[in-house]
Amino acid sequence: MQNPLISILTPFKNTNKFLYDCIESIQNQTYTNWELLIIDDSSTDNSYQIVHEFTKHDKRIKLFKNPGEGIIEALRFALKKSSGIYITRMDSDDIMTPNKLEALLNNLQKHGKKHLATGLVSYFSEDGINDGYRNYETWLNQLTRTGNNYSEIYKECVIPSPCWMVHKNDLFAADAFNPNDYPEDYDLAFRFYKQQLKVIPCNQVLHHWRDYSTRTSRTHEHYAQNYFLEIKLKYFLExxxxxxxxxxxxxxxxxxxxxxxxxxxxxxxxxxxxxxxxxxxxxxxxxxxxxxxxxxxxxxxxxxxxxxxxxxxxxxxxxxxxxxxxxxxxxxxxx
Missing domain, CATH: 3.40.50.20 (Rossmann fold)
Incomplete structure (x- = not known):
């Protein structure tokens, strides 16, 4: 199949400031055969209305409300609703480079199943990027350039949560987003590692990662360091x-x-x-x-x-x- 459908899983909650840029970056992709499964996780601002306006003009955008609570249940529901052969994730406050879907798909089609496509990431912020995030970006991109990501998996999350793509069968084999283990991106990286999905090296920046003070990874208890240690030890012992x-x-x-x-x-x-x-x-x-x-x-x-x-x-x-x-x-x- 030359132009397979790509399903993009995107939960959102109170990101009205960033949704226009996010969705427009998806619409501007050079690869056009995609569907966006975008899930409202109990927003209290006008985020739902913003996305609803997009759906009127682009049938590829499929808006739902999260039947459960939290980002994992939103991702699980989006995956259940997906129809694509390939699956990727996008965060509602980030921006794709125009060739992101095309580049990830080309790599997966070249290498086949049991592979994981990812790309380089670049942090951006209105207030500037602190040394911690810049160091993480540098470290993560060094691993991605060689595809040697798993070599340091017990340090931090080695797969950027909004910049990966896999064959749907491989995602199901990994039992992704089940159960509710936080942080969900780090848990998924370990699941890819467990399934021995080979990381495809990449030298292109494919994702712009937004940082701001109220970002979930900065504020939610599930992203605290003690949870990182628990998940590291759990998978190490296994x-x-x-x-x-x-x-x-x-x-x-x-x-x-x-x-x-x-x-x-x-x-x-x-x-x-x-x-x-x-x-x-x-x-x-x-x-x-x-x-x-x-x-x-x-x-x-x-x-x-x-x-x-x-x-x-x-x-x-x-x-x-x-x-x-x-x-x-x-x-x-x-x-």
Missing amino acids: LDFDTSKQLVIWGAGFKGKTIAKLLIERQVDFIWICNNPKKIGKHIYGQELYSYTYLTELKQTQCIITVANKQSQKTIRSFFENKNKIATTDYFFFC
Whole structure:
């Protein structure tokens, strides 16, 4: 099929300031055989009316109200209503580059099923982009250029939530948006990883990602760091944990303590190490903290690293490389 239908899943809630730019960027796509499943998630502004006006002039835009509550149920409902062979997601406050759908589709048609198409992203904001988001953009785009996204999946979300496309069968195989696990974009990235969908490298900026103070990822409790740690550990234990090896946590800051507490709750044994002399020999949650040099006495280990300092991470990586340990097999950076 030369011109397959693409279904675009787009929840929205109180984004009346941005909907015109978003929808017009979709209408301006070089690839025109698409349908927009756009779901109102209980907006209290005039967002619904704005989208409704668009539907009068463009039958490809299909407007619904969310029968449930929240972004995941909106996405699930949109997927249920979709008719396309290929599925992508769009955020109602962002902007597509004109060739986005065409570029993603071409890559998927070239490589076939069991592949994931994505593209480079560019943040923009009326107030300027802070260093955190700019660093994330740089890091994410470096991974996407090589298609090596999964190599750092335990750090942060390695697939940009509004800039991917897959064959519908692959999305169903991943059991996307089910159950209600937040953050939903990070959960979906792990599901793609679990299904071993290969990321297709891309060198083009295909999505403009808007940042502003009331953006959901900034304000909603489900996007807090403790949820990130829970979802990381959940998938690590399911997908990468080798029970024949001794599990080790490196780091005793907030993230290290959170991971330790979660492992204790799950009754998973571990050894806890750090390189902070003030903490070595102390007990936290009944667990003694050892010096990182204790690793040299252990033969078969897997290490979760929760040290956030970038220079310390380089030192830790060198430590493992000198011992011929393999990243994402023997050690995993969780930050």
